Amino acid sequence: MSTRDLILEMARKAVEAKSHLRSLGRTQKDMALKEMAELLWQERDFLFSENQKDIESAKREGLPLPMIGRLRMDEKVLRSMVDGILEVASLPDPVGEITRMWRRPNGLLVGRMRIPLGVIGFIYESRPNVTVDAASLCLKSGNAVILKGGSEAIHSNLALEKVISKALEKAQVPKGAIQVIPTTDREAVEVLLGLDEYIDLIIPRGGEGLIRFVAENSKIPVLKHYKGVCHVYVDEFADLEMAYEICMNAKVQRPEVCNAMETLLVHRAVAEEFLPEMIKRYRKKGVEIRGCEETRAIVPDVVPATEEDWSTEYLDLILSVKVVKNLKEALAHIERYGSKHTDTIVTKDHKRAMRFLEGVDSSVVLVNASTRFNDGFQLGLGAEIGISTTKLHAFGPMGLEELTTTKFVVFGDGQLRE
Amino acid sequence: MSTRDLILEMARKAVEAKSHLRSLGRTQKDMALKEMAELLWQERDFLFSENQKDIESAKREGLPLPMIGRLRMDEKVLRSMVDGILEVASLPDPVGEITRMWRRPNGLLVGRMRIPLGVIGFIYESRPNVTVDAASLCLKSGNAVILKGGSEAIHSNLALEKVISKALEKAQVPKGAIQVIPTTDREAVEVLLGLDEYIDLIIPRGGEGLIRFVAENSKIPVLKHYKGVCHVYVDEFADLEMAYEICMNAKVQRPEVCNAMETLLVHRAVAEEFLPEMIKRYRKKGVEIRGCEETRAIVPDVVPATEEDWSTEYLDLILSVKVVKNLKEALAHIERYGSKHTDTIVTKDHKRAMRFLEGVDSSVVLVNASTRFNDGFQLGLGAEIGISTTKLHAFGPMGLEELTTTKFVVFGDGQLRE
Numbered sequence: 122m123s124t125r126d127l128i129l130e131m132a133r134k135a136v137e138a139k140s141h142l143r144s145l146g147r148t149q150k151d152m153a154l155k156e157m158a159e160l161l162w163q164e165r166d167f168l169f170s171e172n173q174k175d176i177e178s179a180k181r182e183g184l185p186l187p188m189i190g191r192l193r194m195d196e197k198v199l200r201s202m203v204d205g206i207l208e209v210a211s212l213p214d215p216v217g218e219i220t221r222m223w224r225r226p227n228g229l230l231v232g233r234m235r236i237p238l239g240v241i242g243f244i245y246e247s248r249p250n251v252t253v254d255a256a257s258l259c260l261k262s263g264n265a266v267i268l269k270g271g272s273e274a275i276h277s278n279l280a281l282e283k284v285i286s287k288a289l290e291k292a293q294v295p296k297g298a299i300q301v302i303p304t305t306d307r308e309a310v311e312v313l314l315g316l317d318e319y320i321d322l323i324i325p326r327g328g329e330g331l332i333r334f335v336a337e338n339s340k341i342p343v344l345k346h347y348k349g350v351c352h353v354y355v356d357e358f359a360d361l362e363m364a365y366e367i368c369m370n371a372k373v374q375r376p377e378v379c380n381a382m383e384t385l386l387v388h389r390a391v392a393e394e395f396l397p398e399m400i401k402r403y404r405k406k407g408v409e410i411r412g413c414e415e416t417r418a419i420v421p422d423v424v425p426a427t428e429e430d431w432s433t434e435y436l437d438l439i440l441s442v443k444v445v446k447n448l449k450e451a452l453a454h455i456e457r458y459g460s461k462h463t464d465t466i467v468t469k470d471h472k473r474a475m476r477f478l479e480g481v482d483s484s485v486v487l488v489n490a491s492t493r494f495n496d497g498f499q500l501g502l503g504a505e506i507g508i509s510t511t512k513l514h515a516f517g518p519m520g521l522e523e524l525t526t527t528k529f530v531v532f533g534d535g536q537l538r539e
Numbered sequence: 540m541s542t543r544d545l546i547l548e549m550a551r552k553a554v555e556a557k558s559h560l561r562s563l564g565r566t567q568k569d570m571a572l573k574e575m576a577e578l579l580w581q582e583r584d585f586l587f588s589e590n591q592k593d594i595e596s597a598k599r600e601g602l603p604l605p606m607i608g609r610l611r612m613d614e615k616v617l618r619s620m621v622d623g624i625l626e627v628a629s630l631p632d633p634v635g636e637i638t639r640m641w642r643r644p645n646g647l648l649v650g651r652m653r654i655p656l657g658v659i660g661f662i663y664e665s666r667p668n669v670t671v672d673a674a675s676l677c678l679k680s681g682n683a684v685i686l687k688g689g690s691e692a693i694h695s696n697l698a699l700e701k702v703i704s705k706a707l708e709k710a711q712v713p714k715g716a717i718q719v720i721p722t723t724d725r726e727a728v729e730v731l732l733g734l735d736e737y738i739d740l741i742i743p744r745g746g747e748g749l750i751r752f753v754a755e756n757s758k759i760p761v762l763k764h765y766k767g768v769c770h771v772y773v774d775e776f777a778d779l780e781m782a783y784e785i786c787m788n789a790k791v792q793r794p795e796v797c798n799a800m801e802t803l804l805v806h807r808a809v810a811e812e813f814l815p816e817m818i819k820r821y822r823k824k825g826v827e828i829r830g831c832e833e834t835r836a837i838v839p840d841v842v843p844a845t846e847e848d849w850s851t852e853y854l855d856l857i858l859s860v861k862v863v864k865n866l867k868e869a870l871a872h873i874e875r876y877g878s879k880h881t882d883t884i885v886t887k888d889h890k891r892a893m894r895f896l897e898g899v900d901s902s903v904v905l906v907n908a909s910t911r912f913n914d915g916f917q918l919g920l921g922a923e924i925g926i927s928t929t930k931l932h933a934f935g936p937m938g939l940e941e942l943t944t945t946k947f948v949v950f951g952d953g954q955l956r957e
Contacts, residue, residue: 140874140900143900144897144898217897223919225917225918225919229908229912229918231918231919234896234897236900236930238930238931239930321929321930321931322931337758340755342760342929342931360953363952363953366953366955367953367955370955370956374955374956375956456558474950478652478948479562479635479652480562482558482561482654482946483946484946484947485946485947485948485949486946486947486948486949487948487949487950487951488949488950488951489950489951489952489953489954490647490949490950490951490952490953490954490955491954491955491956493955493956494647494949494951494954494956495947499643499956500643500647500649500947500949501641501643501649511739511760512654512656512657512739512944513656513739513740513760513931513932513944514931514932514944515944516944516945516946517946517947518947526930526931526932526933526934527934528900528901528902528903528904528934528935529902529903529904529913529918529935529936530896530903530904530905531903531904531905531906531908531912531918532892532905532906532907532908533905533906533907533908533912534781534907534908535778535781535784535785535907535908536907536908536909536912537784537785537788537792537908537909537911538788538792538793538909538911538912538917
């Protein structure tokens with residue numbers, strides 16, 4: 122079968138499954154999730170031996186060690202995958218919820234009911250745990266999903282699908298609900314992105330290259346997650362002890378992720394007191410500092426930041442630092458160089474906090490807390506399928522609700538339009 | 540200036556205005572709207588004389604009379620445009636609303652705050668009142684808008700923009716907030732649809748041809764409104780007197796609009812009683828009936844419906860009629876031939892009503908009420924900028940809220956991620 126026909130057949134199966142999934146009750150969905158968790162653990166030897174094939178071919182092809190590490194499935198990794206599924210099972214069902222209901226003057230009772238989106242195409246890189254995450258979140262929210270993982274993980278992903286299929290069958294959920302594309306052919310992605318009559322949403326997860334490719338080639342709406350150039354602004358009225366802690370946490374707790382801080386903005390009035398101590402602490406943790414002229418005047422041995430630094434997502438122990446003359450300049454800097462991801466103000470002043478909160482056009486804006494909290498679990502969504510940095514449909518971390526939409530439901534007793 | 544440069548300059552102005560609009564308070568937005576209303580009425584002679592140019596050129600080009608009628612602006616049309624603006628001014632400001640707020644175990648207070656989308660491109664046909672509608676809804680929701688109306692209405696639209704600009708100036712709102720593309724060049728639309736770095740959302744409003752063109756050529760997300768193939772299903776347990784009224788209202792009250800009924804489904808158990816009387820009533824109103832075999836066995840002089848009829852949006856006094864053996868067959872018919880727009884069940888049976896409500900995958904699903912209620916005003920949204928028949932971001936009628944998104948706002952007191 123040609124790649125085109127293969128993908129088309131998968132899309133048709135997903136659409137078939139979709140109508141069935143829409144009306145599945147919570148009991149049956151949770152039963153399927155629990156079957157998945159149980160079978161994945163039970164079949165772990167099979168999963169590990171298939172995973173081993175990916176590891177070996179990654180080694181043969183000389184993939185970097187950290188990448189091979191992320192590829193590996195062992196008991197610990199599988200355990201956390203299984204726990205993740207059980208956690209999704211324990212979350213309330215978003216489908217069928219009536220979010221609001223109101224009465225019209227003519228007696229009509231109008232409400233908005235949460236329903237699944239339909240069929241989701243999920244395109245991602247590397248780690249096989251994403252396969253299980255995405256599968257369980259889509260199932261719980263009543264969506265069918267077509268998964269396209271990285272070619273390095275093809276054996277692992279197909280093995281996971283095989284076990285998941287068995288679980289679906291046991292729970293009498295159609296297999297079209299969760300499918301893994303069985304080829305590493307790039308054409309598969311291109312075909313998938315053209316099937317706007319079958320697929321309702323594409324979610325890419327991975328590096329900027331993957332996301333741009335998907336966004337540019339898709340006829341289907343895409344929930345994009347571009348880079349995170351996150352800021353902490355230390356205000357004139359900041360509690361400096363708190364500022365040291367927040368700035369440290371935001372930069373070094375996990376520098377390689379999108380919600381880590383990349384640029385520190387400091388109000389001129391506190392720069393001389395704050396920066397020498399802060400930079401001293403950063404250096405102890407191995408953070409390289411690239412500063413503006415004013416920063417360098419205060420701490421002389423800092424590397425000069427270039428224009429490019431202000432819009433760079435380092436994903437590493439590097440930080441750009443700029444002294445600003447006031448809140449307004451901080452807001453303007455974030456507006457110009459930020460990526461609408463996550464930004465924090467540290468201040469004791471209520472008015473400044475509120476101005477920052479309202480003035481920053483990012484998906485998560487915080488007062489006196491680390492940027493690292495931009496995360497579906499941390500913010501209390503119960504789950505996370507990605508972070509959207511564009512505003513349509515979802516903005517910020519996406520949980521189960523963001524995999525649904527609402528329709529209007531109307532109860533009447535014979536109302537006519539005049 | 541080339542068309543490309545012209546559109547690019549407009550987009551840049553819109554982006555500039557966007558940052559300003561985001562933080563405008565309700566008072567200033569409403570003041571600008573009231574200025575608009577006042578000045579449009581004051582400058583009516585200028586508007587009518589510019590409108591006359593469009594009317595004359597439409598006559599010269601031999602446009603159909605109903606189209607020329609829709610183009611015309613007189614005191615009555617202008618009055619209702621002005622009233623529309625004042626109504627928008629009286630609506631609550633969606634921006635800044637915190638839709639929910641919750642406390643996390645670590646003390647973080649997390650909420651979702653409504654914010655504008657940014658810059659909206661609005662592409663539409665014919666009627667100049669849409670220019671004013673879209674302008675006032677976008678302004679109220681804090682978005683900048685670039686308007687591209689039909690070439691037949693170019694003089695009217697530019698005249699409206701001229702007056703609107705004066706009003707914006709008086710209210711100290713940047714002119715980039717509301718701009719009309721001053722050319723009828725088709726290239727303008729193509730350029731506009733490619734500016735995904737400047738424009739956040741495209742809303743097309745008009746015939747299916749326009750909407751398909753926009754959807755296929757846009758790099759920017761599009762809120763689509765495809766055709767409305769709306770159904771009324773008269774159940775075995777319907778109150779037949781109510782059914783006659785609802786079916787009549789849904790079909791003939793305004794047959795040319797998208798929420799009018801196009802297909803009537805009747806449960807077999809009541810078909811013999813219901814159809815002869817219903818069809819008799821329809822014929823009195825000049826409705827042409829196209830029926831399935833069973834319908835024709837009951838009412839012999841009905842034209843046979845072809846396969847094509849089931850998916851046709853007549854927008855006219857034509858109705859296709861099908862007898863179904865049960866609710867399940869009705870649901871399957873709507874799933875296959877419907878357009879996810881609006882569908883109604885007429886029944887006295889609670890279980891059937893709820894099964895229909897949950898089983899139909901359309902933007903508005905009604906029990907015992909006319910399909911004609913799929914409308915932002917009728918459902919209580921206070922306004923309507925269009926109806927979305929795709930699920931992402933908005934599904935069904937779109938009011939002010941649908942022109943916004945939410946960001947997460949987080950209040951902490953030094954929380955760090957562990």
